[in-house]
Every structure is written in structure tokens, then in C-alpha cells.
Amino acid sequence: MEIFLDTASVEEIREAAGWGVISGVTTNPTLVAKEGRDFRAILEEICSLVDGPISAEVISMDVEGILEEARGLSAINPNIVIKIPVFPVGLQAASRLAEEKIRVNVTLIFSALQALLAARAGAAFVSPFIGRIDDIGQDGMDVLDDIMGIFGNYDFGTRVIAASIRHPRHVLDAARLGADIATVPFTVLGQMFKHPLTDQGITRFLNDWDKIKET
Ligand code: E4P
Numbered sequence: 001m002e003i004f005l006d007t008a009s010v011e012e013i014r015e016a017a018g019w020g021v022i023s024g025v026t027t028n029p030t031l032v033a034k035e036g037r038d039f040r041a042i043l044e045e046i047c048s049l050v051d052g053p054i055s056a057e058v059i060s061m062d063v064e065g066i067l068e069e070a071r072g073l074s075a076i077n078p079n080i081v082i083k084i085p086v087f088p089v090g091l092q093a094a095s096r097l098a099e100e101k102i103r104v105n106v107t108l109i110f111s112a113l114q115a116l117l118a119a120r121a122g123a124a125f126v127s128p129f130i131g132r133i134d135d136i137g138q139d140g141m142d143v144l145d146d147i148m149g150i151f152g153n154y155d156f157g158t159r160v161i162a163a164s165i166r167h168p169r170h171v172l173d174a175a176r177l178g179a180d181i182a183t184v185p186f187t188v189l190g191q192m193f194k195h196p197l198t199d200q201g202i203t204r205f206l207n208d209w210d211k212i213k214e215t
Pocket of ligand 1: 129
């Protein structure tokens with residue numbers, strides 16, 4: 001399973017890219033708004049740091065508006081993937097963009113049927129929002145499980161991004177279900193490194209090494 005970083009923070013992306021574990025980035029309007037900077041400038045910087053799919057979301061609600069935004073964003077860099085919410089107009093635009101060979105990440109997926117429709121529209125990626133499904137008392141992993149099962153029956157060529165990841169357990173479960181990608185917040189990526197026995201082990205090795213040096 002690939003790991004993308006779910007952030008618009010260039011500082012976070014620079015640090016995580018340095019660790020050598022991320023192969024793409026997802027942003028959304030909320031994450032971009034937090035940065036208080038020009039969207040295009042952020043995207044250009046992200047593209048200079050990560051050589052992989054970088055999702056940039058459109059905000060238009062009509063087909064022509066979505067297409068115009070999408071073409072402008074994808075001109076920034078060939079790695080830009082256009083993120084479009086799953087609604088009829090969005091999928092109409094997604095299928096037009098697929099014809100133009102512009103990759104689309106269909107977002108705000110909360111059911112397997114939405115993912116199926118997005119795949120039929122030619123989406124390169126679908127993003128089921130695991131954490132937000134859990135938030136309303138349902139099981140986000142059940143939805144991911146359904147999507148993986150259905151996509152396994154066919155050959156859509158659409159990759160599944162487990163999104164709205166809230167904790168390392170989500171990442172583990174997504175990998176067990178065979179998600180192609182998990183897009184994780186920076187804090188969760190940091191938590192994935194952590195194990196108390198690793199910390200204790202490092203401390204013990206360093207202390208023991210110091211004893212050798214003293215003799
Ligand atoms: C994914 O592409 C989205 O940017 C993101 O995962 C949304 O997560 P949230 O539910 O934590 O806002």
C-alpha cells in the first residue's frame with residue numbers, strides 16, 4: 001500500500017518526503033485555507049518536493065467551471081490530479097477529463113455505490129472518507145471492504161485511496177483490506193513510527209555502546 005500525505009503544509013510535506021515513505025499528496029479546500037497562501041504557489045512548491053500524484057480540489061459546481069479549473073490546475077504540473085466531489089455534475093466533468101487524459105480523484109465517497117459510479121466515469125482514484133463514516137456511527141472500514149471487493153471483481157483501473165484517516169489503526173486496517181493507498185495526516189504518519197519497545201531498544205543500545213567506549 002502506498003502512503004500519501006494529507007496536508008497542504010509545505011513544511012510537513014518537506015519533512016515527510018525526507019523520510020522517504022510518501023509517494024503522493026492530497027489537499028482539500030479546508031487544508032489549503034489553513035495555510036493562508038496562494039493555492040497555485042502551494043501546489044508548485046508541493047510538486048517540487050514530491051514526484052507523485054498531487055490532488056488539487058476544484059470548487060466549481062457546474063461542468064464548464066470544473067473543466068476550466070481542472071485544466072488550469074493540471075497545467076501547473078503533470079503530477080496534478082483533479083479532485084472532484086461525487087455528484088452527477090462532478091462525474092460528468094470527471095468523464096470529460098478522463099477523455100482528455102487528465103486524472104481525477106473522486107472525493108467525498110461514503111458508499112461503495114458512489115465509488116462504483118466514479119470508477120464508471122473513468123476516475124483514476126476514489127477517496128472513501130473512513131473517519132467521517134465512523135463519526136456518524138457507521139463503520140468506515142465496512143465501506144472500504146465493499147469497495148475493495150467490488151473493484152476486485154472487475155478491471156476498472158481505478159485506485160482506492162483510504163482517506164479521512166484519524167489514527168494508525170485506520171492505516172493498518174486499510175492495508176489489511178488491500179487499499180491501494182492511504183492518505184494520512186502528518187501527525188498520524190509520525191505515530192506510525194512509534195513503538196515504546198523501539199524507544200527503549202534504542203536507549204539500551206546507546207547506553208550499552210557507551211559502556212564499551214568506557215572500557
Ligand atoms: C482526503 O483526500 C481528504 O483531504 C481528507 O482525508 C479528509 O479528511 P478529514 O475527514 O479528516 O477532513
